[in-house]
Amino acid sequence: MTNAELTSSDFAAIAAIMQSDARISLSAGKMTLVQSRLAKRLRQHGLAQFRDYVAMVQSDETERASMVVALTTNHTHFFREVHHFDHFRKVVLPELKQRAAKGHPIRIWSAGCSSGEEVYSITMCLLGPDRASASWVRHADIRLLATDLSPPVVEATRRAVYDAATVRPIPAEYRSTWMRQEGEDYVMVDEARALVTAKVLNLFEPWPLRQLYDVIFCRNVMIYFDEEAKAELEERFVDQLAPAGHLYIGHSERLIGVSATKMRSSGQTIYAKIEGRS
Ligand SMILES: C[S@@+](CC[C@H](N)C(=O)[O-])C[C@H]1O[C@@H](n2cnc3c(N)ncnc32)[C@H](O)[C@@H]1O
Structure with missing residues (x-):
């Protein structure tokens, strides 16, 4: 896990993208989840700060889509419910x-x-x-x-x-x-x-x-x-x-x-x- 800190303004920018692209609402309680799920993407891009990652997703459509995918929850199983x-x-x-x-x-x-x-x-x-x-x-x-x-x-x-x-x-x-x-x-x-x-x-x-x-x-x-x-x-x-x-x-x-x-x-x-x- 990266040591990069996710500030509330980084989180607000990420939550706004999730809302506009997938209509997924991220409440403030999801900050730790967002930080841990995106840590790998920061590492892959050699970024030390969430601020830089937020700037990246705001201009790079491909990374923006990858971020949305990284933040979806895919839990499922056969014959669920x-x-x-x-x-x-x-x-x-x-x-x-x-x-x-x-x-x-x-x-x-x-x-x-x-x-x-x-x-x-x-x-x-x-x-x-x-x-x-x-x-x-x-x-x-x-x-x-x-x-x-x-x-x-x-x-x-x-x-x-x-x-x-x-x-x-x-x-x-x-x-x-x-x-x-x-x-x-x-x-x-x-x-x-x-x-x-x-x-x-x-x-x-x-x-x-x-x-x-x-x-x-x-x-x-x-x-x-x-x-x-x-x-x-x-x-x-x-x-x-x-x-x-x-x-x-x-x-x-x-x-x-x-x-x-x-x-x-x-x-x-x-x-x-x-x-x-x-
Ligand atoms: C928790 S899984 C549920 C899977 C299965 N329906 C079940 O009940 O086991 C939720 C799925 O919804 C997808 N999803 C979330 N937002 C979506 C959207 N705006 N459009 C299409 N799929 C979306 C996620 O990628 C994820 O795979």
């Missing part, structure tokens, strides 16, 4: 199968996907416990989109390689069917990986989405945003959902603003779009 996946299997999956049987495309989005554990947990629920249970997927038009602001985690989602400790929460039958072991690691099989497209996307930029989505997971992402940003984003998610589509949010999050009036509760931090409203 397992009640969401129980609900997905029991309530949403039968609806999706019915829609697919009628020839409708199925679109699912993991927004703020981190390293892919969320989107592959959903993928394994779609495919089911064995190869036979996946036959409906093979006959349907199903795509899962996984997006994140941070290029390294998007790349990790594309690679879909996880170590033994990371795959531990995956139910055994899913793991043995949809992952193969390579040395010490586990890799999602091609059939699962081929359903997922991973892309870098800042949620506060325009979304290049041509279709409405049946299901959106945006969990443990909005906790980093201020109330205005949350309300704006939630409204955009609701607009992006197909009628009766489902939205899953994190355990400490809630719907605020106008989106709360367009959605009904379908379980703990799970919402279904009220049909007929856009």
Whole structure:
């Protein structure tokens, strides 16, 4: 760790960039975290003072983007908040199968996907416990989109390689069917990986989405945003959902603003779009 001191004016300048570029709010309590996360970047650039690093990010777009990435929190795990996946299997999956049987495309989005554990947990629920249970997927038009602001985690989602400790929460039958072991690691099989497209996307930029989505997971992402940003984003998610589509949010999050009036509760931090409203 560098000995460089982060002054409150350096911190204010960094917090302003996080707010304008990613709408992430950094409270004063995050000063130590910011100092320790950015210490490596100061060292890499041979800088002794945060003041010099702040001057750098204010003029260098590439370093500015790297700083935003360094200050995002990517904690995630497979089958996190397992009640969401129980609900997905029991309530949403039968609806999706019915829609697919009628020839409708199925679109699912993991927004703020981190390293892919969320989107592959959903993928394994779609495919089911064995190869036979996946036959409906093979006959349907199903795509899962996984997006994140941070290029390294998007790349990790594309690679879909996880170590033994990371795959531990995956139910055994899913793991043995949809992952193969390579040395010490586990890799999602091609059939699962081929359903997922991973892309870098800042949620506060325009979304290049041509279709409405049946299901959106945006969990443990909005906790980093201020109330205005949350309300704006939630409204955009609701607009992006197909009628009766489902939205899953994190355990400490809630719907605020106008989106709360367009959605009904379908379980703990799970919402279904009220049909007929856009
Ligand atoms: C704590 S992880 C949550 C991962 C996963 N959804 C879960 O619940 O396990 C939060 C993710 O949101 C991403 N993120 C933060 N701000 C973002 C923004 N403005 N646009 C897109 N992604 C963002 C971060 O890069 C990080 O990977």
